[in-house]
Amino acid sequence: MKPFVFSTYLKDFHFVDQEVHVKGLTITISSPDHEFLLHLYNGLQRKQAFSYKQYQLVKERIRMLPEKTVTDSTVVFRTLSPLLVEDENQKPVYPDDPGYEEHVNYLADLILRQYRGKGLFLPLIVRPLRWRKVVVKETNHEFEAVHGKNRFLYFTAHHGWFSCTGHPQDLQLLYQLGLSKRRNQGFGLLEIEGVRG
């Protein structure tokens, strides 16, 4: 797993057939790894335009966003990109499912173990505050090779707010790394909305 997470924001988007038309695109990338960020920044600095399939993306500017520091054991997160939680059979888990917290804990432990070699210091207590279902439609060339063109993958994820209690260091890293499956495909970027003592 790569040590980063990102989200995309589409400015004034509308659908035209299978395409999304936008006025602009903002990509927010978060990572606790300065080395990764440095190379990413240098790469972005070097390239002015990026081509993807028949599309051309032109870089406008790069900005650095302020990062918050978690000092408390409880924070309220808001998702900037949808949170994807699935069980062992790849079936989506809903926030009101009784096993939701357990699955989130499993994910968080896995993410932290991969990044720093150590899992969660303390189990997380997760309380969804407000949420809405988001279905993400995706495809890639491997999938297309197997299933044919114009077939899609569907991921059931959730957008919303939830409070999370745990070790501040764990929370800080999860804030920087994201908390979701498929974090490198645009899932699970979090923003801190507030701190609850």
Place this chain on the structure above:
Amino acid sequence: MKLELRMGDWMVTMGLVGLYRVFEYGLRNGVIDQRYRQSVLVLPQGLEVETDVLPQLPRAYFLYLIDEYSAAKRESERLLFYMEQAKRENLFSTASSNIKKVITDIGKRIQKYFPNEPVEPLFEKLKSIKKPTQWDQLQECVSDFQKMIRKEAINEKLTLNYFKAAILKSFFGQVSFLNVSKNYLDLEGHIEQFQTDYIGPVQYDLQLEYTLQSASKVDEILSFLDQHVDYGPFKALKKAWKKKTLSQVREEAKRLAECMLFPGHFAFYNFEEMVFSPIGLSKGNALNFNWNLQDKQPKPISSLAKLVLFFAPAGAAIYSKREQSYDQGEYRTYAGFVQSDAAFPEILQKNNHFKQMKQQKDPFDHIVSKLVQSITTEARYVIDHLFFLEFSSDYDSKKTHLHYYHLPLYLARYFVEYPGKLDYVHYEYREQFIQEVLRGVDPAQAIYRYLRDCIENGRSHIGPYIAVRERNRIMQLKKGVKGMEKTDKRVYALYRSGQEIRKTVEQAGAPKAAGHYSASPSKKISSIAYRLLNAAKAGDRKSFLDTLFRLHMSAERPISPLFLNALHERDLDFTTVANAFIAGLLSQEGQGEQEEVVS
């Protein structure tokens, strides 16, 4: 009788160096007769002294110190400096008031001791001088004053007062002529006091040793003690030995305390603060040194050791040094000495060299590298034991600042391989840098202070970069790294990237948005430099990199991967990375050419 004085602890060696210097001075200037030419010989392990020469030493001692610290010479130099200043119209008023202050201060002292000197008319004349056009009159006053102060009696008195208060007082308590009650003494009186308090006891003790050995009857010893019954220690011995046989007396004499500095001699004294105040304790407080309830003589020394220690001020190099940072801290008088395991002639030569360089106000790193250069690779073991020592002591407040600077092999190599590299670093910071290095401390703190000073005063200079590079070299040498080219290049690259960022920020300038305040580029740079410096000082890598990223983003420039060393420290340590970049950020373009010269 011949005495062998072996060198030992630094204070003893310092005393021996002093003794030899005084002797040499005496011979050269006719204070000591030529027939004593062979009386003090330099041996590999110390000095050999013929006891006949001892009574000659006090006069030479005082004349040496008077010559060394001559008030006339010192004040004349000061006045000369102010006179040069006074030539410039804008500096005239401060220079003339300084001159007036010197002349009135010293003049009043002259008046006190020599009421017949025409000091008052000089004061009157000075008062009338107010304008730069009166420079000639001022010159006249100064030369009149110089004539007065150069008179032998006046110079003698003023200098005596000076070195007693400023130099000797940091070495000894209120012993002998240093006691306030002896302030009325003139030069002859001082010499006499020295004779009675220091030379006399040495002669008596040595004679006692001789008599004990040579006597055939106990009466010979007793009558010798009788002759000098005024001498304190003998009185007690006389009482104890009165009814003993010769063999009993000899047995008892063996049980007398032995000198711990010059073994084989009777010790009737103690190593205490009046004998050597920088590290001596008063007898009553020396509880840690009591052994076997020996509270009367916790650290016995002989009269000979006492005498040798009294020569220590002449053996040290005396200089004043500012403590702590550039804009704060005070000047203190320090006594410095170079000690090593080498033979005595070499120590003597090194110290003469050291003193000479200190008088020329050579920076410490020059001194060290010059002293080290004579050492060849074959004699590397010597380097291991070479150390510099300096102390500043104040008897009144019972306080001593004592610094030992050892010179380990890697530093010796540094000074041999990179002599004079620190020349571009500001004098004050260079001294701090070197001293921290010699103390085995990372000199990063000195660099932080230097950088801060540069930011605060908006100074642009190549100095901080040099300091960062030299620190890195020293750290590499400490680790045993041989080739320095690669890391040098890395440090330079970081420095350059700082310079380039500065250039970009300056070129971008302050955007003129109507109604919005926007700081000038130089202000922006210094605020960023502060933030980076604080992060570096706190060792906060994340915050440092955060600021660095933002800075590069606003300048739209790529970040050198060298900065990753701040995280993993594979090639350079975080301090070097941060400081080299900040140094670059603070220095302006056009200094790239200097680099060729400096590297």
